[in-house]
Structure formats: structure tokens, C-alpha cells
Amino acid sequence: MEIPLLNDIVIIFGLAIAVLLICHQLRVPAVVGFLLTGIFVGPYGFGLVDAVHEVEILAEIGIVLLLFTIGIEFSFERLLQIKKSVLMGGSLQVFLTFLATFFIASQFGMEPGVAIFMGFLVALSSTAIVLKLIQDRAEVDSPHGRTTLGILIFQDIVIVPMLLITPLLAGVTEDVGATVLILLAKGIGIILLVMVSTKWLVPQLLYQIARTRNQEVFLLSIVVICLGVAWLTSSAGLSLALGAFLAGLIISESEYSHQALGNLLPFRDVFTSFFFVSIGMLLDVGFLFQHPVSIVLITLGVLVLKAVIACFAAILLGMPFRASILVGLALSQVGEFSFILSRTGVEHGLLTGDFYQTFLAFSVLSMAATPFIINLAPRAADILLRLPLPEKLTTGFRPVPSIEVKSKKDHLIIIGFGINGRNVARAARLSGIPYAIIEMNPETVRSEQASGEPIYYGDSTQEVVLQHADIKDARIVVSAINDPSSTRRTTEIVRRLNPKVHLIVRSRYIQEMKSLYELGANEVIPEEFETSVEIFTRVLTKYLIPKDEIESLVAEIRADGYEMFRNLSRESSSLADLNLQLPDIEISTLRLVENSPLVGKSLAEIELRKKHGVTVLAIRRDTKVLSNLDVRMPFCADDVLFVLGPPDKITGVAALSQNPGEGEFCRLPASKKN
Numbered sequence: 119m120e121i122p123l124l125n126d127i128v129i130i131f132g133l134a135i136a137v138l139l140i141c142h143q144l145r146v147p148a149v150v151g152f153l154l155t156g157i158f159v160g161p162y163g164f165g166l167v168d169a170v171h172e173v174e175i176l177a178e179i180g181i182v183l184l185l186f187t188i189g190i191e192f193s194f195e196r197l198l199q200i201k202k203s204v205l206m207g208g209s210l211q212v213f214l215t216f217l218a219t220f221f222i223a224s225q226f227g228m229e230p231g232v233a234i235f236m237g238f239l240v241a242l243s244s245t246a247i248v249l250k251l252i253q254d255r256a257e258v259d260s261p262h263g264r265t266t267l268g269i270l271i272f273q274d275i276v277i278v279p280m281l282l283i284t285p286l287l288a289g290v291t292e293d294v295g296a297t298v299l300i301l302l303a304k305g306i307g308i309i310l311l312v313m314v315s316t317k318w319l320v321p322q323l324l325y326q327i328a329r330t331r332n333q334e335v336f337l338l339s340i341v342v343i344c345l346g347v348a349w350l351t352s353s354a355g356l357s358l359a360l361g362a363f364l365a366g367l368i369i370s371e372s373e374y375s376h377q378a379l380g381n382l383l384p385f386r387d388v389f390t391s392f393f394f395v396s397i398g399m400l401l402d403v404g405f406l407f408q409h410p411v412s413i414v415l416i417t418l419g420v421l422v423l424k425a426v427i428a429c430f431a432a433i434l435l436g437m438p439f440r441a442s443i444l445v446g447l448a449l450s451q452v453g454e455f456s457f458i459l460s461r462t463g464v465e466h467g468l469l470t471g472d473f474y475q476t477f478l479a480f481s482v483l484s485m486a487a488t489p490f491i492i493n494l495a496p497r498a499a500d501i502l503l504r505l506p507l508p509e510k511l512t513t514g515f516r517p518v519p520s521i522e523v524k525s526k527k528d529h530l531i532i533i534g535f536g537i538n539g540r541n542v543a544r545a546a547r548l549s550g551i552p553y554a555i556i557e558m559n560p561e562t563v564r565s566e567q568a569s570g571e572p573i574y575y576g577d578s579t580q581e582v583v584l585q586h587a588d589i590k591d592a593r594i595v596v597s598a599i600n601d602p603s604s605t606r607r608t609t610e611i612v613r614r615l616n617p618k619v620h621l622i623v624r625s626r627y628i629q630e631m632k633s634l635y636e637l638g639a640n641e642v643i644p645e646e647f648e649t650s651v652e653i654f655t656r657v658l659t660k661y662l663i664p665k666d667e668i669e670s671l672v673a674e675i676r677a678d679g680y681e682m683f684r685n686l687s688r689e690s691s692s693l694a695d696l697n698l699q700l701p702d703i704e705i706s707t708l709r710l711v712e713n714s715p716l717v718g719k720s721l722a723e724i725e726l727r728k729k730h731g732v733t734v735l736a737i738r739r740d741t742k743v744l745s746n747l748d749v750r751m752p753f754c755a756d757d758v759l760f761v762l763g764p765p766d767k768i769t770g771v772a773a774l775s776q777n778p779g780e781g782e783f784c785r786l787p788a789s790k791k792n
Contacts, residue, residue, distance in 0.1 A: 126167040130159055130395055133166070145493075149247050150486045152391050156398020157482075163403060170399060177396035180389030181458055182362040186344045187386050188245070188274055189366020190379045200268040202435065202561075207265055208272020210431035211449065215241040215424055222423075231287035235468045238280045239460060239477065240420060244453040244485055245270045246390075251492050252448065256626050259536075260601035261558045262444040265432055269449060277455045278360055281462060288466035308351070308364060315368045324374045333381075340378045343369065397457050401482050405475045417480040421487065425450040436560050438577035439507065440604075443499040451488045452481040496603035503580075529553055531592045533578045533608060534599035535562055538624055542596050543571065554587045578608040581615065589615045597623045602630055606637060613638030651675065666773050673769040705735070705760065706768045708775040712755040716774055722749040732763035732771045 134155040141151035159166040216237035223233035248270060257263040327339045344365045351361030369375050406413060429446030460477060463469040469477060530546050530553040532539050546553040555573035557563050563575045576583035595612050597605055605623060612621050623639040625631060631642045651672060658668050710717055716724060726732045736745045738758040761768055
């Protein structure tokens, strides 16, 4: 027996695999591949799929699951962390985009209801595409990544009132006042349902189900809650999507949310792919080819309009111009929730005929262009920053007072005040090293300034910010920011402004190291590699391997590993880093404890160079540095030795400087110490 829908599913997924493989090679997101698949198999393409209506039903299930999982992932705790970006940034972006679109649509003679609806459609951006791209680029925790995420969260929430208002725009009811009252009553009822279900009903129900330890029952229960609440809101005259989001929100506050999300993610991805395929199937390629100029111009207009408005909203949040540009370009496309909203508009007659096809055409094109826009965004930002712009615009409208960094010599500059930056600052403070901190989070700057930290607000990709921190007189710069593109630009600027400064750069992945070395970094610390070192150190500790053997192994692996990493940049013509030319040699410091076997003995007696392969360059004794060493001078307790040698050899000498042993102890009279 032949099943037409099964044949169509096989065709869709078979072609999707081929298209996605090509997209993967071209580094194009999967969402774009699904859109192309829909164009190929749809009635306006090659007509390979006949069951268009059935595919649309599967797409509806995909949207229900998508909104359900978004509701599960949404939590009030997460909202509070980026509340300024969500509430202020999101509302500014949506409201300003809506106003601009409404004004333009009105100028083209659209009716007020249709113009308002177009404002709704254009105001939304693609959560699925943008989040996937910034996750792949490791930019979620960067300043522009956090702001982009906050605005997208607001858009995901504001779709709910937009869905409620759409029937009013179409004039479905004559009594607008009564309809508003009914909507308010439904809204209050929904809020009460969410509160009661979140606090009492769902947690108790899932607890009883979880006690059975039956995964099938648990999964079925989650699906029933999702589809049941969606059906309930649909029966009340609201949308399936709204009900699915509320169902996810109900489960999000329970301790079973992670398990529910893990169970549903595979189903969501499969059914959501049908949604994007169905959007592609709706696109009339013939219509696109009949009006290529107008559709391309509309697409460019939408991209520019949304990018400028989102950039302006980010600037009003106090972000520097470069980060604001990245936010604007990331949010310039039309989103998948606009398609959901457009279907509601079609049902109520707000979008018809060529007007609907025009919307589909420029929306699909804007989504397809997004990966390329985000990839080119850093270069575009750099080009715009070369324009003669006001300094306040390029460095950001500072919502906190900037702190003046006193002119210092040989000070440390810390860029970024996350976990890594905080640890570096703490070590510098305890060691008495003068330092200055550059940070882009205004809340962090305000709170840390209040506690006395030498921190100020600024974007390290701007020369004026680094000059304000006396970059030319600094001895060391530590870049500990999360944004790879900003890290590369900061590295290039630091090396250009101060060729002699020692630049230590934190990166997330090993593949980022080559470009950073080529830009002039002295040391690149990849979290990926250091995490593996810490893991195997703890594993060996649990197996009771002696500490000195572990430290020796760590030194050996670090020496071999970083030698391998430095080989990545050997082809570079840059000779800025001595470590790249002498990768097996390093300079280190060792402090002699009171009962070290080295205390009381001279260089001639211990023969460090001959026996251990390590050379003592100088000794710091109290406040004096002794560089012209007498080989007969004995070492004293608390001496700090500056030694040169291979890392594994230095590790062996470090053990001698700490281990107890027999020897004559050298004591300095109190008068000499003072």
C-alpha cells in the first residue's frame, strides 16, 4: 500500500541531506538549507512534493515544539541577568522598528491595520538563525552577544500580544471594546492558569510520574502537557503557538525542565525542519524572477532599516559603536516568528495575493543573507570606525563616570573583567603590581569602581581607550575577553601602539592561536588546552600519583603542547616574540623556603647549570636585585631566583627550592634587612 505522505517525507529529507552537506561545506547554516530544500521540492519549484497541506500540518507541530522548548529554556533568573538588554534594548528595537515600518507602509497607501501588521512582521528577527551563528562563533558571552540575546528574548515574548492584537487589526469584530475586554479576561485567565499550574499542578503531576522511573511515561506526559495547553488556548480563540509557549513556561520552573528539554530536542529539530521547508515551499520562485529588482530593493531596505535601528538601540544602552554595529547587523533579518504571525494575517485577510508573496520573498532572502552578514560584520564595523566620527560615539555613551588612570611605568593592563580578569587583578593586587582594568559592562564598572578597583568603561578595540590606560608605558597587557573578533583587533592595536609590551591573550579554541600569534601576541592561552591539563592533573591526583611527578608531567606536556601550538605561526614573518624563536627556553622565578636544601649553599657548590641545566640570572634579596652574582655567595631563605632553562628542568629545580633538606641556613641580620 502506497502512502503519499511517506514518499514526500523521504523526498524532503533525502534532498535536505544533500543540500545540508553542501551548505556545511559552504559554512551556511542548516536553516538556510531547509529553506532551499523547500524551494526545490515545493509547487513553485520542481513540484516533487504533492502533500503540501500535510507538510504544513507537520510544520505546525514543529512550531508548537519550538515555542514549547523556548518556554522551557526561558526563566526569570536568566531574564534578570540581562534584564537591561531585554527590557530596554528589546522594547526600543521593537517599538522603533514598528514605528518606522508603519510610517513607510502608510506612505505607500496601506490601510492603518495593514500598516500596523507590517510593523509587527518587520520588527521581529530570527532567534533560530542568529543564536546558532553566535554560538558557532563563541560570541554568546561577548557584550554584543549578550545584548543580541536579550533583544531576541524580548521579541520571543512580544509575539504573544502581537498574536492577540492581529484579529483586531483585521476588523473581525465590530465591538472593539468588548473584544478588548474579552482579551483581557482571557489574559488574566491564562496568567492564573500559569501560576496555578507552575506552583501546584504540574510539579506534583511530574513528581508522581518521575517516581515510576519510566522514561516512556515521562515523555508522553511532557507531550500531553505541551499539546494539551496548546489545544486549550486554541479552543479559547488564541493560538497554538501561544499555548505551547505557556506550557513550556509552566514546566521551566520545575526541577524536571532539563529532562523534559533533553527528551524533546530531537523531536523539535525534526519537526522544526518541516517548518522551514514549508516556508520555502510557499515561496513563488516565478514571482521572485518576475519582480527581482523590487524584491531585492525591499530586502536591502529592510536589512538596512533594521540594522540602523537595532544599532541605535544598542548605542542608547551605552554600548560602544563597534559592538552596536555588530548587534544591528545580527538583528537585520526577518524572523521565523514573522512567518507564524503572517499565517494569522493570511487567515484574517491582512496579507493577500502578491502582497503575501512579496513578504515571503524578501523575508526568505533576508534570512538567507544573515550568515554572510554576520560573518562580514566585524570588517564592516572596522570600516565604519575609520570614518571621522565623534569620540563619544565610537567609545560609547558612558553611563558611568570614567576613572582616570594615574600615569604609571611598567604597569599591567587587564582587558575584560570576567572570571579570568578578576583572578589576574586579584593576583596583581596581592603582589603589589600596579594595574588598570578596561571593561565594557557598565554595571560591572559601576560596582567595581565603588569598591575601589582601578577600572573604567571602554572598548579595547578603540585606540583612544588603550591610550587612556597608558598603553605605551605598560609592561604587560592581558586580554581576557570572550569575543574572538574583538580579541584579534585588540591584539593588532596593542602591538602597534606598543611594540615592546608583553601581550598575553586568552582564547577559547586552539584554532584561534595562529592568527593571534601572527598579529603579535607573545603568549596565547587556549582554554581548550588548559582545561585538559587541569582534568588529567585531577585524574592523576585521584590515582595517588606523587605531586612532583604530576608537576613534572604538566611541565613536559605544556612544553610539548605550546611548542606544537607555536609551530602554527612559524610560517609568519613576525619575529616579535622571543618565545617563538626559543620555544624550549623560558625565564621563571623560584622562591627558596627556609628549609630548602639550596639555602646556605653557593652556585659553585650546587652547580645548577651543570647538574640541572638551569642558569641563575639574578637574585632578589629583600628589595634589592643582585645581577652580578658571585659564584661563592650562599643562597638565603626567602631569596627569589630568576632562572633560565627548559620548563621541565625548571620544574625539577623548583622541587629543590621547596623540599626540606639538610644544609646550613643563611640568616641576614635585621639591620641589613631594613
